Amino acid sequence: MASLLQKLLLIIQLLFVSLVVATNNSSIILPAGGCSDVCGSVHIPYPFGTKSGCSYDDSFLITCNNSLNPPRPFLPQTHIPIINILLESGELRVDAAGFVSSECSEKQGQQRIAKYNKTASFKTSNSSTFPLSTRNKFTTLGCRTVGVIAGEKGKPYHTGCVALCEKAEDLNNMSCSGRGCCQMNIPRRVIDYNIVVAHFVTVEVEDKLILEFDPCGYAFVVEEAAYEFMVSDLKSMERKTFPV
Numbered sequence: 099m100a101s102l103l104q105k106l107l108l109i110i111q112l113l114f115v116s117l118v119v120a121t122n123n124s125s126i127i128l129p130a131g132g133c134s135d136v137c138g139s140v141h142i143p144y145p146f147g148t149k150s151g152c153s154y155d156d157s158f159l160i161t162c163n164n165s166l167n168p169p170r171p172f173l174p175q176t177h178i179p180i181i182n183i184l185l186e187s188g189e190l191r192v193d194a195a196g197f198v199s200s201e202c203s204e205k206q207g208q209q210r211i212a213k214y215n216k217t218a219s220f221k222t223s224n225s226s227t228f229p230l231s232t233r234n235k236f237t238t239l240g241c242r243t244v245g246v247i248a249g250e251k252g253k254p255y256h257t258g259c260v261a262l263c264e265k266a267e268d269l270n271n272m273s274c275s276g277r278g279c280c281q282m283n284i285p286r287r288v289i290d291y292n293i294v295v296a297h298f299v300t301v302e303v304e305d306k307l308i309l310e311f312d313p314c315g316y317a318f319v320v321e322e323a324a325y326e327f328m329v330s331d332l333k334s335m336e337r338k339t340f341p342v
Contacts, residue, residue: 107181107324108194109231110222137162137171143185173222189231194220194320199245199293202314218293218318229287230319236282237274238317239331242298245317249291257282266311269329279327284319293317
């Protein structure tokens, strides 16, 4: 079974690309021969390219890391892996496993100690060309957990959601309606974002029980069709890895 992190895919809209495909503009000059259109197993169609002179302009350059086996494409000047490029729908899908905000806690005597807190910051070098797709969802996991996302949408954009529960029996797999999991729509034209999460658990008796099955709170942006909430995600997500 694929881990949660293996399913965190993000969709970036290619507004310029969809326009090119729709109009089939004959004035666009295609690159000369000698340009590769693959990186590993990923097709790199024009107007993208893997070296200067092979793309429409430098904003469509893709970094192909040939030191990996197999080679893997990345958004330029980032560590964001590309899954595929879909010209017909004007979309580019990336692996978002590295952009999960989290806060984890543990009990030490009569105190709640934060083990660690990680803020996620997603930024592309071509964010004005490639905004987020509305097919993504901002998602928060946990009990007594608040997730907040801040981005740009012409002007600063902020929203968030709260995931609550009192005991594991309250939760249902594949249900993300506020109990253990909540989701918010991503509006059109959001570019880049930062995510913070707060896990509000104390050392009261009932909270000690929560920490046993929910030691962490998480927040992330993910393609809606790529993620279904599982109760086990609350406890074991931090121990799941993404294979390279």
